[in-house]
Amino acid sequence: MRKLTAVLVLLIVMLSFVSAKLVIWSSENQIPALEKLAADFESDYGIQVEIQQVNFGDIKSKFLTAAPAGEGPDIIVGAHDWVGELAINGLIEPIPFLPEADQYYDVALDAFSYGGNLYGVPYTVEAIAIIYNKDLVFEAPKTISELEELAFEASDDEVVGLIYAVGDFYHSAPFILGRGGYIFKETAAGLDVTDIGLNNEGAVAGGNLIKSW
Template sequence: MRKFLVLSMVLITFLAFAQPKLVIWCSEKQVDILQRLGEEFKARYGVTVEVQYVNFPDIKPKFLTAAPEGQGADIIVGAHDWVGELVANGLLEPIPSFAERNQFFDSGLSAFSYGGRLYGLPYALEAIALIYNKDYVSKPPKTVEEMIKIAKQIDTEFARDVRGLVFPVTTFYYAVPFIFGYGGYVFKDTPTGLNVKDIGLANEGAIKGAKLIKRFVDEKIVDPADNYQIMDSMFKEGKAAMIINGPWAIKDYRDAGIDYGVALIPDMEPGLVAKPFVGVQGFMVNSKSPNKLLALEFLTNFIAKRDTMYRLYLADPRLPARKDVLELVKDNPDVVAFTLSAGNGIPMPNVPQMGFVWGAMDDALNLIVNGKATPEEAMKNAVERIKAQIQ
């Protein structure tokens, strides 16, 4: 009741002085559902919601140009890793505490947090998981040791015409679950935000994860030459028993007629879970907008509700950011498995300094798996390179 009264007071204030209108910029997949939701909001509160389609790669640069002048969208729908740059430019309004916030996955809320404050309302998660071909793997492995054993058995049985495990081992994004699973991290997460001076990619856990990746190669479980295209093609052709990939690939595997399953990436050890990167999509409010208070109420008291989030999922079926929405779609094992993987994961750092990490870590992994540097040397040098670029 209290929240309803707050919303009513905000709306009355706006209606008293002007006919309010909220403008939302979003990409193609959200347009239709947001238009329908906007019509319902207008019918209920008399506030027009204008939904404008903008190509996803253009939303952030267009917003960076328009928002400082108090123009453009009141709300944008985009990726959590935009937050650092937009907050640094003073363009995002913090989202206050709201009812049912505890129903959202921590990884989604953390992804949109910066400097200890929430700057976005998450609605969809994304993370990689283990995808397996049921023709070769009847029960997915629970631990890395089980995965290694199954992969070796398949390699032997099919003389490597079918590979037991394929994934792009020298691509940091796909190696992260093993590095983070042992305790590595990119930037230290603190109560006031990420500390970009504290880099955990050469700590004991990260090195242990790098040694596991080297073991995969040394024992010929994975091929260092494998890239995403090779992994994807082999699975679609039925020539890979297990891969590590994301929900974006599932439709192609289904269309290829593969009898697949999705499971968590195996634990490093019993109770020591793999931690993939998590990407999050959500709603952000223009801090320069004259309608920002109305925009915040629209998000926290209308969009954030379970039924609205469920309708967003039905229209754009990405991994739900609300736990109770996941309960509503628990009959879809793919969504459940990928969402649980995201729940174990760590949000991709939403600070601009993350741009220096990718190349340094890809190079380090290449040196490690090709025997040109020890894990200790390669990881230490990568961290020094990242720190130098940040400075």
């Protein structure tokens, strides 16, 4: 399956088949799928799987407290941007082998890698999308110019033609990165934190575009 994610399954240091039991922390949304996988796993390997529901926003903080004491789960379902912190603290183990790795987007596997090691298995994709009101806009814009034109046409005293969380870099990033800006330079050896691309020509152009709105 070719799937990219901002969410993953992290393998934890305490994983031990000696206990013949695996504990998974997951938020509510993933539990139905995990229950089916757990049943198949138990049938194939005879190892019990216990899935514990934890609020997504609490998983990392609870794990950071439990793991150093040798407690907590063997596997967690969490976000790819947790990997660096957990790996640096020695709280997760690399995945030594991923079957059918070529069926995943490289960018997904890169997102869950740190120091040349893969720490998580991506299973879904998250992206930003434009949502438009078909009563006001009959066809989605294909370019920024079309977006601006349609936004102006739809605007009046009661309707705002374009609105988004401009102060959240996650939502503003496409307009900056799409023009050649970047946070840290990507190299074959990983991110070069000494090469920051938030003041290059593309980043400035994207920032000026946002400012013009």
